[in-house]
Amino acid sequence: MMDQPSVLELVEAVRNFLEQRALPELKGHTRFHARVAANALGIVARELAEGPTAFNREAARLTALTGGKGSREELNRLLCRMIREGEIALDDPRLTAHLEATITDKIAIDQPGYTGGKAAGS
Amino acid sequence: MKAEFFQPLSRALARAWPGFSQITDAVRLSGGASQETWALDAEVAGAAERLILRRAPGGHSSPTAVPLATEAIVIETVREAGGKVPRVRYVLKEEDGAGQGYVMDRLEGETIARKILREDEFAVIRPQLAAACGQELARIHRVETRALAAVLPTVDGPTQLARYRAIYDAYDHPDPVFEMAFRWLEPRLKPPAEIALVHGDFRHGNLLISPLGLEAVLDWELTHLGDPLEDLGWICTRSWRFGVTARPVGGFGQLADLLKAYATSGERAFTIEDVKPWIVYGSLKWGIMCMTMYQGFRSDGSVERATIGRRASETQWDLVRMILHGEL
Incomplete structure (x- = not known):
């Protein structure tokens, strides 16, 4: 199996090409969409790098929290049903810790710049 | 042409x-x-x-x-x-x-949030925009609704929440943060005390602003009769603060200023606690709209729609900050 360059390196190379070489030559809507495309490759690169560890941690927390078995998707469905049917309290510290940890990992992949803003007083 | x-x-x-x-x-x-x-x-x-x-x-x-x-x-x-x-x-x-x-x-002004929030020519007017929005919303919400009832639907908070629940359920991609938000909102997004004319999309993009102030409210395609708190909450929804999280009103002002001007100009006095469920609802609604963008991507392949689909996580982050940490 050919694994050099890695998929992560390939994605980074395409992203750099888009940002540094293609974008300066483009105009208007096409330029805007090329920037969006480069950002999408940023998500891919971060998920390739950080996703596996984050998803494993999420699945481990879901197993402990729900007492269920199955894939990460199945466990998420189970947790959603428990929340919806009131089988778990919204202020259950195990639930709040799980949601907090999951969204922290997710936003680091999808939109790492988003969490920078200082919040208004509670 | x-x-x-x-x-x-x-x-x-x-x-x-x-x-x-x-x-x-x-x-x-x-x-x-x-x-x-x-x-x-x-x-x-x-x-x-x-x-x-x-x-x-x-x-x-x-x-x-x-x-x-x-x-x-x-x-x-x-x-x-x-x-x-x-x-x-x-x-x-x-x-x-x-x-x-x-x-x-066609009136003169700017609708692009990043310009209004960052460019020097708006620096003087920015601190006054929250009050201007409060005054304008008070005017809109005071409009006599009897004649409009024949042409506009009435859509209050509980009805909207049920609608978005149905849309979200149809996508069959459940998320624990959205589930938490629905359950948190169900007892809090109450029917309105009084039905008013609601703009329905009162936020950056639809507010025409010049260096002299708020010039006009545009884009009335989502207008309906409903809860006046909907407009007050939507302009404060975190997704429209463009990084200026500490200024809940459109990234330019404080909620207290919006509500004070609103109460002075109209007949209703609302508290921050009254508006909060609608700010939370705004994030949930935009989060589900991001899921809708993904459905659009599946039919047209647009890269832009695809990446907006991933912005659902921004709204989930905001929902966690507001519901679990009590932030505004």
């Missing part, structure tokens, strides 16, 4: 508008297949008039939007009540043969 509807449009305007002679320029601004917005320049009684045409070539534009003719009625009703909206000059009739739509004045 030439489009097949210009001739019938010009003829209709000439019949209805004394002194109208011709359309001198037209630029298509935006819109998809079902709805168009054009910037028109016209000559009327020897003077240049700057106009906007909103038009749906084949009739109705979208299932959630009100028909363009209804939009024109609401805008004129708001204007007669002293609201800041463009003057409607003409509503197309079927016999005009130019599609559905209306022509209104």
